[in-house]
Amino acid sequence: MIIHSIFFYFFATIAIISAIMVTASKNTVHSVFFLILDFITISCLFIMIGAEFLGMIMLIVYVGAVAVLFLFVVMMLNVSQQKNTWFSSEKSSTHIPFGLLISLIIFIELIIVVGGWKFKPDLIQSYSSIGVNLNETNTHSIGNVLYTDYIHLFQLGGMILLVSMIGAIVLTFRTRVGVKRQSYIKQISREKDTAVELVNVESKKGVKIDV
Amino acid sequence: MINLNFVFPEIFISLSLMFLLMLGVFKKNSSVIIYNLSIISLIITLALILNRPIDKDIYLFMDAYKIDYLSNFMKILTVLSAILVMFASKKYIQSLNIFNIEYPVLLLSSIVGMMVMISSNDLIVFYMGLELQSLSLYVLASYNRDNLLSSESGVKYFVLSALSSGLLLYGCSLIYGFTGSTNFDFIMNNLNNNNYILSSGIVFVLVGLAFKISAVPFHMWAPDVYQGSPTSVTSFFAILPKIAALAVFIRFLYVPFIYVVDQWQTIIVFLSIASMLFGAIAAIGQKNLKRLVAYSSIGHMGYALAGLAVNSNEGIKSSVLYITIYVFMNLGFFCCLFMLKKNDKYYENIDDLSGISKNHPFLSFCFLIILFSLAGIPPLAGFFAKFYIFMAVIESSMYYLAIIGLISTVIAAFYYLRIIKIIYFDPEKIKYDKEHNIGLQFCLIISAIFILFYFTYPSWLNEIVSKISII
Numbered sequence: 303m304i305i306h307s308i309f310f311y312f313f314a315t316i317a318i319i320s321a322i323m324v325t326a327s328k329n330t331v332h333s334v335f336f337l338i339l340d341f342i343t344i345s346c347l348f349i350m351i352g353a354e355f356l357g358m359i360m361l362i363v364y365v366g367a368v369a370v371l372f373l374f375v376v377m378m379l380n381v382s383q384q385k386n387t388w389f390s391s392e393k394s395s396t397h398i399p400f401g402l403l404i405s406l407i408i409f410i411e412l413i414i415v416v417g418g419w420k421f422k423p424d425l426i427q428s429y430s431s432i433g434v435n436l437n438e439t440n441t442h443s444i445g446n447v448l449y450t451d452y453i454h455l456f457q458l459g460g461m462i463l464l465v466s467m468i469g470a471i472v473l474t475f476r477t478r479v480g481v482k483r484q485s486y487i488k489q490i491s492r493e494k495d496t497a498v499e500l501v502n503v504e505s506k507k508g509v510k511i512d513v
Numbered sequence: 514m515i516n517l518n519f520v521f522p523e524i525f526i527s528l529s530l531m532f533l534l535m536l537g538v539f540k541k542n543s544s545v546i547i548y549n550l551s552i553i554s555l556i557i558t559l560a561l562i563l564n565r566p567i568d569k570d571i572y573l574f575m576d577a578y579k580i581d582y583l584s585n586f587m588k589i590l591t592v593l594s595a596i597l598v599m600f601a602s603k604k605y606i607q608s609l610n611i612f613n614i615e616y617p618v619l620l621l622s623s624i625v626g627m628m629v630m631i632s633s634n635d636l637i638v639f640y641m642g643l644e645l646q647s648l649s650l651y652v653l654a655s656y657n658r659d660n661l662l663s664s665e666s667g668v669k670y671f672v673l674s675a676l677s678s679g680l681l682l683y684g685c686s687l688i689y690g691f692t693g694s695t696n697f698d699f700i701m702n703n704l705n706n707n708n709y710i711l712s713s714g715i716v717f718v719l720v721g722l723a724f725k726i727s728a729v730p731f732h733m734w735a736p737d738v739y740q741g742s743p744t745s746v747t748s749f750f751a752i753l754p755k756i757a758a759l760a761v762f763i764r765f766l767y768v769p770f771i772y773v774v775d776q777w778q779t780i781i782v783f784l785s786i787a788s789m790l791f792g793a794i795a796a797i798g799q800k801n802l803k804r805l806v807a808y809s810s811i812g813h814m815g816y817a818l819a820g821l822a823v824n825s826n827e828g829i830k831s832s833v834l835y836i837t838i839y840v841f842m843n844l845g846f847f848c849c850l851f852m853l854k855k856n857d858k859y860y861e862n863i864d865d866l867s868g869i870s871k872n873h874p875f876l877s878f879c880f881l882i883i884l885f886s887l888a889g890i891p892p893l894a895g896f897f898a899k900f901y902i903f904m905a906v907i908e909s910s911m912y913y914l915a916i917i918g919l920i921s922t923v924i925a926a927f928y929y930l931r932i933i934k935i936i937y938f939d940p941e942k943i944k945y946d947k948e949h950n951i952g953l954q955f956c957l958i959i960s961a962i963f964i965l966f967y968f969t970y971p972s973w974l975n976e977i978v979s980k981i982s983i984i
Contacts, residue, residue: 464531468618
């Protein structure tokens with residue numbers, strides 16, 4: 303049990319520190335890296351409470367897709383040049399109270415949610431009609447319904463993803479003309495007569511090379 | 514026991530679209546083959562649906578998927594009109610340089626979505642079908658991406674449609690929260706009459722659905738999207754999603770919420786009245802034929818909703834009949850639009866029609882009957898469509914709805930007749946190409962014959978439709 307709490311505090315500290323660093327770090331690229339670290343530690347926390355499916359999904363979706371997308375955007379737009387001046391300039395004093403207010407609201411909401419859960423446990427029992435077998439892992443239980451009762455929805459979801467992929471390709475892919483591509487077969491099968499030409503160069507005139 | 518036999522059409526069409534995608538990847542310059550193959554696969558799908566006559570309702574996938582007479586009829590209508598639209602628009606797509614392998618694949622995937630929507634008996638299934646359908650349509654709307662109007666229409670449709678999907682999902686979550694299930698039959702049996710939050714859930718879902726069929730006041734996207742997207746896509750837009758959304762409307766209103774008619778009836782009546790009047794009045798000032806068709810389809814959806822508002826089997830049947838006839842009228846109209854071509858340039862303004870009767874007697878005759886039919890002039894099919902709606906409305910003594918419908922029919926007749934006047938009595942301006950490909954001519958002739966000769970033997974369609982019974 304003590305090892306469990308050691309791990310918990312280890313990950314929780316990293317999560318909180320990296321969350322702070324997301325907003326505090328001066329370089330935008332560093333912010334995104336801290337965001338990724340935050341996601342990874344939180345997925346570790348999920349795995350520690352037994353929600354291994356959620357943790358893995360968190361890794362795949364947030365780290366694998368969302369954060370990498372952020373990273374791409376940040377690198378493409380080249381915003382890393384613009385230094386984050388939130389904590390140093392005078393302007394920050396107008397933003398910080400507003401941010402604190404919103405954080406307070408979110409904090410109160412969290413307290414209400416967790417408090418309701420803590421003090422009214424019968425609430426959960428009365429509304430859950432899903433037969434959950436606690437001896438199975440999350441992934442197992444989800445798979446049990448996803449591939450049997452809801453197989454049609456699963457397949458339809460796959461179709462939707464396929465369509466969105468086709469759509470993205472259709473709307474953005476362009477075959478550009480004049481792009482030079484390397485073709486090994488062409489290179490190897492080139493003969494001397496097609497490649498080399500003997501030109502008699504007149505002096506002071508040069509040769510015209512057409513590409 | 515799940516019997517996959519009954520979803521063969523959906524499975525077949527999904528597999529064939531994946532196969533066509535693979536074929537397109539590995540075979541160079543295969544757009545024509547894929548287009549033709551996708552038409553063939555739609556024809557096979559039609560045969561698969563027709564091959565399985567329904568004598569009782571079949572529930573699949575834990576009652577989430579329902580196959581009954583209504584869903585079969587609507588699926589046949591969807592696939593048939595998709596085949597005809599693809600036949601008619603092939604030449605147009607080729608001349609616009611958007612004839613890629615992805616175009617027919619996206620059409621097929623949106624048809625899968627529509628078929629799922631039509632058969633859905635569960636909020637989640639219905640939403641997934643809707644998303645599959647509209648995701649393909651977003652891409653199709655902006656398919657001609659080098660054209661500014663097309664990209665604009667795609668983005669507009671995407672943003673507004675995403676908003677309406679959000680509202681619809683919120684409504685679904687409210688309904689789920691207050692009934693404990695997403696299944697339509699379960700909701701019907703566990704409905705608490707006096708729950709006002711539940712009725713706001715109904716309202717949200719109806720808003721999302723009304724957006725999909727562009728009923729007033731959720732119609733703003735329609736004219737811009739119809740005008741901006743390529744005409745081949747507009748013809749698809751104007752016909753197919755309406756069939757699917759109307760089927761969902763019928764299911765959603767008459768299965769889970771059949772016992773709370775008084776809560777949704779006023780909403781449907783309002784949507785219907787507003788759409789009929791707005792569709793009639795706003796179309797008067799239009800100069801572009803595609804915008805005009807957008808407004809006219811808004812009006813026509815108003816009539817179809819009037820049939821749903823009356824809460825009787827007769828009303829549902831008249832609505833289904835209306836949408837069937839609407840499909841053929843719009844198909845014919847778009848075939849005529851595809852024929853306004855000169856040297857690979859397509860014309861779509863009302864002025865361009867000026868005096869075409871001198872050089873194109875057949876085309877202008879087709880225009881004449883289609884427009885007369887859209888205006889609802891006897892003895893063409895459009896008259897009967899409106900006639901059955903009004904009959905159902907009057908039978909349940911909602912006289913004001915019938916009166917407003919009649920008034921807006923008269924107003925709408927003005928702009929339809931104005932086009933006929935421009936075609937027949939104005940000076941000649943442009944000479945269009947005379948030769949067209951066979952598919953286009955075939956579609957135009959089919960829809961013209963349907964409109965012209967429906968009155969000689971109306972009972973064959975009426976008998977098919979009259980087997981639909983929901984209540």
